[in-house]
Amino acid sequence: MKHHYIPQFYLRPWLGPDHRLEEFGRVPPSNQIRSRRRGTNSTGYEEDLYIIPDTTAETQHNVEKIFMGVVDASAAKARDQLLTGVMPTGELRVAWARFLLSLMMRTPDQIAEFKRRISDYWFNPDTELLARYEEAKQKGWPATLEEYLKGSDKKVPERIAVMLATDMMQRENLLRLLMGAIWRVLDTRNKIRPFMTSDRPLVMTNGLMRDDGHFGLPIGPHHLFVGFMKQSFADDFCSKPAGRLVRLTNEAAIGQARKNVYALDATYIADVRKFMSKRDIMQLLPTEAK
Template identity: 25%
Template structure:
C-alpha cells in the first residue's frame, strides 16, 4: 500500500470507544467551541477525536510514515475493543491475564496519546539529546576513524530540536511508555469494577481527556475512572475496602461528579449521545485544565534536579 493511500487522520480518541455514544448512523454529539461559544453538533466518529498526521513519522519513506497509527496504536485499540465488549457484557470476572493486560495498556495510552502529550514528549526527548551533543561531538572528533571524525560537524544538525529523526524517536518512546511494565502491572493488579448508572441518573459524557486518575496508583485510595458508555463507568481501585466504599456511593451522584471532572478537563471536545446536556457542558467545559502525564513527569524530574 502506498503512503498516499494510508490514512492521515489519526484518532487519539479511538472510534471503537466513541461508538459507545453513537447513534445508528455512528454519529456522536460533539460539543466544541469553534467560535465564541460552545455548540453541539452530531458528527461521524470517523471525523472526530483525531488530528491529521498526529502520529506520522517524519524521517522514513512515505510508505512507512503511518507505522505508529497502523501498527502499535491499532494493536492497542483492537485488543481493547474486544475487552470492552466483555466489560459491557458483565464478564469482568472472566478476563484472562492477557485481556487485563490489553485493557491496562489501553488505559495507559489514553494518558499519553493526545496531541499535547505527543508534543511534550517530542520536545522533552529532543531537549535531552541536546544536552548530549557536546559529548557526542567530542567522541566523534576523538575517533581513530577518519570518516567518524568527519561526521562530528553533522551531529548538531542531526540532533537539532526540530530534527525529524528525534521527533520519530520521541514517538517510539511514547509506545514504550504505553507498555511500561511497572505501571501496567499496577493497573492490572488493581480491583476492577463496572458500575451502571441508573435510568434516572445523568448520562455519562466523555471528552478528549476522558480518563480520571488519582496519585501514582500506589496509595490505598488511589483510583482510575473511565466512562465506557452513556450508562457505564469503569473503575479501578487499589483494595477491597475501597471497592466497598465505591459501591456504597450513589451511582447517579457519582456519574455527575465524573461528568464534572471529564468535562472540566476537556481541551477542545466533549462527547455525548445528544445535546441535552449543553448547559452543563457550557458551565464546566475546560474549567479544570490539568497538566498531561508527561508534563507532570518533567516537573517531577526538575524538582529532583534532573
C-alpha cells in the same frame, strides 16, 4: 492520514439512531461552546499525529496502522466484555491496561511535548552525555558531540520521540500496576443522567498508591469502569449513590477536556460550558524542574 487519539471503537456506545454522537467544542472567533452531531470518523483525530518522518510511504503511518491498530482492536474486545459485566483476563486484561496507558500518552499535546523534550535533549546535550561521547569517540568522528549532532539528520529526534512514546504506552511496571488493581464496572441504566466523555476521558487520582487511589473511564453512557488499589475503598466507592458518581465522573471528564466533550445528545451543554477545561490532566511525562 487521520490518526485517532480517541479511537472510534471507544466512542461508538454514545452513537444515536442517526449513527452520530453529540460533540461539544469551542467555535471561533468567540470560542463559545456549542455542539453538533458527528460521526466517530470525524472527531478525536489529528492528521499525521504519529507519523514517522523521513521514512517510506509504506511505513510512515505504521504507528497508527500497526501499533495503535493492535492496541485499539484488542482493547475493543476487552471493552465489549466489560460492558457485559465480564472482567477480562489474560491477554485481554493486558490489552485493556495498555489502552488506558495509551489514553494518557497519545494526545496531540503530549506527543508534541515528547517531541520537544527529545529534541531539546538531542541538540542541547548535558555534561554526562558530552563525557560519554568523549569516551566512545573513534578516529574520524567529529571532535565534539555538538559538531556530530549539528551534522546529523534533524528528523532523528522526532523519530525517536514517536517510537519512545509507544514504549511509554506499554511500560511493564505501569501495566502491572493497572492490571493488579481491583476492577469494577458500574451499571447506571436505571438513572436518567448518562455518562459523558471527552478527549481526555481517563480520570485518575494524583498518585495511585494512596488508600483512595483509583482510576476510572466511562465506557458507555450507562457504564463506568473503575480500578481501585484498596478493597476497602472500592467497597466504599461503589456504595455511594449512583447519581452522585455519574455527576462527579462527568464533571471530571468534562473538566479534563481540551478540545471536545462527547455525549448522547445536547441536554447537558450547560455543564460543558461550566466545567470544560477547568481541571488539570494527569500525565505520564514527569514535570520538568524549573
